[in-house]
Amino acid sequence: MKFIENIKLKNKNCKVYKINSSVVYIFKKLHLEILKNTPLSFDCAYEYSRFKEDIKNKKEDIKNKKDYIFLMYYRNKPVAFSFMSVAKFDKFNLLYIKRYKLTKKQLPFLYDLNGVGVLEKFRGLGIQDYFIKLRIDYAKKLGQKYFFVSINPKNMWSLKNAKKNDFRETEKYINYEGNKRVFLRKDVL
Numbered sequence: 003m004k005f006i007e008n009i010k011l012k013n014k015n016c017k018v019y020k021i022n023s024s025v026v027y028i029f030k031k032l033h034l035e036i037l038k039n040t041p042l043s044f045d046c047a048y049e050y051s052r053f054k055e056d057i058k059n060k061k062e063d064i065k066n067k068k069d070y071i072f073l074m075y076y077r078n079k080p081v082a083f084s085f086m087s088v089a090k091f092d093k094f095n096l097l098y099i100k101r102y103k104l105t106k107k108q109l110p111f112l113y114d115l116n117g118v119g120v121l122e123k124f125r126g127l128g129i130q131d132y133f134i135k136l137r138i139d140y141a142k143k144l145g146q147k148y149f150f151v152s153i154n155p156k157n158m159w160s161l162k163n164a165k166k167n168d169f170r171e172t173e174k175y176i177n178y179e180g181n182k183r184v185f186l187r188k189d190v191l
Contacts, residue, residue: 006072006136011127017075018136029071032080036119072136074129082120084133086113086141101173101185102150112148113141118160130160134167142190149188154181161186 003019069087153160169186
């Protein structure tokens with residue numbers, strides 16, 4: 003793991019790390035713990051049946067410096083995660099060209115701010131807002147210009163945080179798992 007920074011959120015001093023493929027199991031364990039108190043439709047991109055394959059892809063992508071997973075620790079215990087991934091040229095991401103109105107040349111500059119997960123007793127501290135800003139700043143240093151998020155329309159907290167960070171709604175749709183989603187984008191040019 004690579005240390006990123008110390009952060010104080012309300013009365014809690016936390017540490018943030020970018021993880022590598024050798025510790026993806028920590029992310030998985032934290033994610034499964036968070037899912038115990040989170041509606042699956044809020045986290046539809048990571049249903050357990052697909053989780054193992056996604057981890058394999060994350061391991062490869064982290065090695066290639068395309069996808070990034072961040073963990074937040076409080077008192078040496080992981081309490082939150084966030085990840086982001088560069089758009090790839092496959093049939094699924096070609097949908098983003100349509101939704102995002104980008105050319106194929108612009109697609110490599112598009113980052114998906116995939117998700118944030120926070121243990122229930124750590125919610126309300128501003129962790130999601132912090133992770134939105136961290137990921138955008140991190141990706142901007144890599145030359146990224148376009149960002150998107152996909153959120154369940156019933157997830158008022160995530161929608162509020164995205165809009166607070168200047169994401170604007172572009173489309174409502176049903177994803178491949180049958181869940182309603184709101185697609186939001188932000189350009190940093």
